Amino acid sequence: MLNMPPEEIKKKIHAQTGMSLEEVNGKVADKMKQLAGLISEEGACHIIANELSVQLVPEASERTVKDLLPGMRDVNQDLKVIQVYELRTFQSKYSEGEGKVCSFLGGDESGVIRLTAWGPLADTVSGLKPQDVVSIKNGYVKENNGRAEVHLNDKSEIAVNPEGVEVKSAARQEGGNAEYAEKKISELAQGDYRVELTGTVMQAYEPRVFDRKDGGQGIVANVLMDDGSGNIRCALWDDNASKAFNMPVDQIIANKDGSFQEERDNLLGRIVRVQGRVKLNTTYNNMEMSVDSLEIDAKPKGMQAEAKTEAAPAKQEEPVKEPAAKETPKTEEPAEKKEAPKPAADDAISLDELDDLDLDEI
Numbered sequence: 511m512l513n514m515p516p517e518e519i520k521k522k523i524h525a526q527t528g529m530s531l532e533e534v535n536g537k538v539a540d541k542m543k544q545l546a547g548l549i550s551e552e553g554a555c556h557i558i559a560n561e562l563s564v565q566l567v568p569e570a571s572e573r574t575v576k577d578l579l580p581g582m583r584d585v586n587q588d589l590k591v592i593q594v595y596e597l598r599t600f601q602s603k604y605s606e607g608e609g610k611v612c613s614f615l616g617g618d619e620s621g622v623i624r625l626t627a628w629g630p631l632a633d634t635v636s637g638l639k640p641q642d643v644v645s646i647k648n649g650y651v652k653e654n655n656g657r658a659e660v661h662l663n664d665k666s667e668i669a670v671n672p673e674g675v676e677v678k679s680a681a682r683q684e685g686g687n688a689e690y691a692e693k694k695i696s697e698l699a700q701g702d703y704r705v706e707l708t709g710t711v712m713q714a715y716e717p718r719v720f721d722r723k724d725g726g727q728g729i730v731a732n733v734l735m736d737d738g739s740g741n742i743r744c745a746l747w748d749d750n751a752s753k754a755f756n757m758p759v760d761q762i763i764a765n766k767d768g769s770f771q772e773e774r775d776n777l778l779g780r781i782v783r784v785q786g787r788v789k790l791n792t793t794y795n796n797m798e799m800s801v802d803s804l805e806i807d808a809k810p811k812g813m814q815a816e817a818k819t820e821a822a823p824a825k826q827e828e829p830v831k832e833p834a835a836k837e838t839p840k841t842e843e844p845a846e847k848k849e850a851p852k853p854a855a856d857d858a859i860s861l862d863e864l865d866d867l868d869l870d871e872i
Contacts, residue, residue, distance in 0.1 A: 512556075512566060513580035513653060517699050519555035519566065526564045534558070574620035578660065580653035585660060588645050589616030589625075590677040597636040600725075612636045616644060619678040625649070627662040634668050643677050645669040657787050657800075690785045696739035698797050702788040707799070708810055709737030710781055714774040717751055719766040729762050731755065735782060743791075743798045744784055750804040783808035 520534045541554040592615040602609035610632035627635040647667040649660045690706040717731035731751040755773040783805040
């Protein structure tokens with residue numbers, strides 16, 4: 511089954527049938543009641559869509575990168591190569607000898623997605639160059655850290671620069687649509703792959719060091735941010751964690767058993783802008799964000815717009831006046847510096863089990 515949020519399925523039913531969203535919600539509720547609660551809302555939405563012949567994804571000939579969703583199989587897609595990553599080897603759990611894996615970013619005018627090739631196809635991928643056009647066949651789409659990712663195995667095929675195949679320039683951003691949608695935390699929904707939030711850091715937690723599947727190490731640090739409409743835990747990986755703590759990644763790893771209290775305190779009360787993807791933490795039943803990019807001491811966009819629209823007052827000529835007697839300037843008392851409020855201590859919101867995540871660095 512496609513991993514598509516219920517709200518997205520409802521919107522497609524609404525758009526293709528003309529039913530109101532209230533009617534769609536009613537049908538979904540009736541279906542769940544009819545099945546005695548033995549089906550999830552997402553499953554009920556899929557059944558309703560199927561009964562009404564609603565097309566959830568475009569036909570293969572019309573499909574673009576932004577239409578690729580976790581759960582899709584037998585995926586055929588034309589893409590333009592943007593960036594190729596290092597070929598890696600590992601000890602295979604399923605056969606004797608070394609395994610190979612190599613990833614690249616590819617896309618079209620709708621967006622960019624990561625593709626990971628295993629086995630012999632990893633050699634083909636490692637030889638790709640930016641701007642190459644590739645046609646993939648029999649791929650499958652998985653979710654990795656909240657984003658869609660195409661995997662290619664021994665049943666898949668890759669054709670490099672096939673004759674007659676053209677792909678328009680790909681947007682650099684990864685994960686689907688080329689732009690990040692500005693949202694409030696209260697507006698977030700499961701499956702929001704590309705969103706932008708601006709808020710204040712309420713809490714920062716100790717960075718954690720984890721082992722990657724390729725034998726290297728990575729870091730992840732959690733911060734809790736609030737934008738006035740709600741709060742959300744944000745996971746900062748590697749370079750973003752390094753930026754937040756103002757410390758190189760290797761230094762954080764070397765100090766993994768030490769304390770980062772000073773660096774954590776330095777983040778409290780600061781305005782940050784994050785872009786990333788949202789997923790549901792099933793343990794705590796709340797939304798959390800995996801951050802793609804981080805801006806610290808960000809200026810709220812409302813203030814930026816206000817600054818741009820303020821027109822400078824027109825300069826007017828004034829009549830010459832007699833010089834006024836100089837007044838002794840008044841000394842103003844310095845404004846009392848307000849400290850950022852520290853949230854009450856509580857347990858950090860834990861990550862989903864790291865073993866369940868593909869922590870390959872891109």
